[in-house]
Amino acid sequence: MSYMDVFDYVIVGAGSAGCVLAGRLSQDPGRRVLLLEAGGEDTAPAVRIPAAFPTLLGTECDWGYSTVRQTHTGTSVQMPRGRMLGGSSSLNAMAYIRGNRADYDGWRDHHGAAGWGFDDVLPYFVRAEGNNRLAGPLHGTDGPLRVEDKVFDHEVCLAWVESAAEWGLRRTDDFNGDSQMGTGPFQLTCHDGQRWSAADAYLRPALGRPNLEVRTGAQVTRVVAENGRAVGVVHRDGDREVAVRAEAEVLLCGGSINSPQLLLLSGIGPADHLREFGIDVVVDLPGVGSNLHDHPTVPVIQVITGPDLTDLAATPEAQTLWAQRRRGPLATSPSEMCAFFSTRGSLTVPDMQVHAGAMPFADTLAPPGRPCFTTAVSLLAPRSRGTLKLRSADPLGHPEIDLALYDDQRDLDDLVHGLQNTIAMTETDPVAQYLVEPLLPIPTDLDGGAMAAYARRWTQTMYHPVGTCAMGTGDDAVVDPHLRVRGVGGLRVVDASVMPQIVRGNTNAGTIMIAEKAADLIRR
Secondary structure, three states, X not given: OOOOEEEEEEEEOOXXXXXXXXXXXXXXXXXXXXXXXXXXXXXXXXXXXXXXXXHHOOOOOEOOEEOOOOOOXXXXXXXXXXXXXXXXXXXXXXXXXXXXXXXXXXXXXXXXXXXXXXHHHHHHHHHHEEEOOOOOOOOOOOOOEEEEEOOOOOHHHHHHHHHHHHXXXXXXXXXXXXXXXXXXXXXEOEEOOEEOOHHXXXXXXHOOXXXXXXXXXXXEEEEEEEOOEEEEEEEEEOOEEEEEEEEEEEEEOOHHHHHHHHHHHOOEEOHHHHHHOOOOOOEEOOOOOOOEEOOEEEEEEEEEOOOOHHHHXXXXXXXXXXXXXXXXXXXXXXXXXXXXXXXXOOOOOOOEEEEEEOOOOOOOOOOOOOOEEEEEEEEOOOOOOEEEEOOOOOOOOOOEEEOOOOOOXXXXXXXXXHHHHHHHHHOOOOHHHHEEEEOOOOOOOOOHHHHHHHHHHHOEEXXXXXXXXXXXOOOOOOXXXXXXXXXXXXXXXXXXHHOOOOOOOOOHHHHHHHHHHXXXXXXX
16 A cells, blocks of 8 residues: 555544644654544634534534434434544533542453553543642642633522532532532633633644644544554545555544444454455454443423523623623533432442533424523433444444443433432422423323333433443453554554443543543553
């Protein structure tokens, strides 16, 4: 094969992890780094405006994935993924949540991921973080990733925190501190009222380096392997394909959908599945595309008495305030407040997370034309596992995604308990005084059967897919604890797909941590 260019590292995907690696690895002036991104620049105005992120869903900035019809819900589930510089860190709700100590210790103890226990990964969280209020030993203050308190609070969201505390949760202003449990405001990956993505944090400061090249509109179609080693990739450049060579390593950072799809297209995965599509088998690796899971989520949406965030943000006053001072309703995330709690009586490890925001939020929901408040209830440690498979050998086609939601009945049973508790919080003053009626038909009978039917009807996810290139030492592991793909030299996966078990909370902070640690592993 004829290669147009030669680099030391070729990074596939300029999302959260890819931006970190590009920034860190290009710090060595003796290493040539190429970053390839299928999407474009992150220049859409809504990327910068925190409250505007829902308007990006379904646009050219979004891969627009969805699952097959789910057996136990009868519906397809949307799976937005960022398709631009910054990836999903340019598309998400900006919540900075690391997860629970038990998550990372579980990677180490139950999956053989040596070196990934909480005490091992905490220094990388701290190194990444530039927090405007919190400091050591659990927080960083001078890292590239800006983490700041919200600059706007909707009155209904404030009232909901009071009600959750009245119901029995402790108040907290740090979900990444000594205890994750409680209720309070999110800290956001924002800076001075604007989104602060991984591209802002890691990529832009590195763009002037002569040893770093970034190509957008460059979708990688396969990894090239020779004699058991990855030696480069082929990517699209308009209507033609271009081959580039990697002298040191190829680093896949496409996320939990694109990374396993690219491995399969490159002949790395379950042999029988690859042969279905006439793909030559490079390595028979059964775990590629398995272990797919996300946080099953069910929204509870109430009509409220006053204007919601959408109404407030649409006013000329709000738009002027954001344009001139980066303040006001446009400067906050639609997910303003949070709660972590356990339905099982644990004092340290939650099984539920609630995202609370003063706007309607549910997949496929048409704009209701009425002010709304949403509490979205997520199951944090689901047991069900799905799969990602090819539909064809076309690298530009979408794969077949099946989350297998509620394959394990206990997931649905647990979510019902979470819903019952969350509804009880919203029936408590002071937030109850703002509520007019349910927008979605919440059962008046809150018993398990009625709530289970409601949950199945409205189940979505929190857009946190993980696990499809799982790290570990078992037979189904795709990468080892150094993130090296088993059976192929010179190839690593560095993104949320390597999480063998989803973390209890939003996954972006954990993905950035993985890439920070991977940069050290690669440089060593």
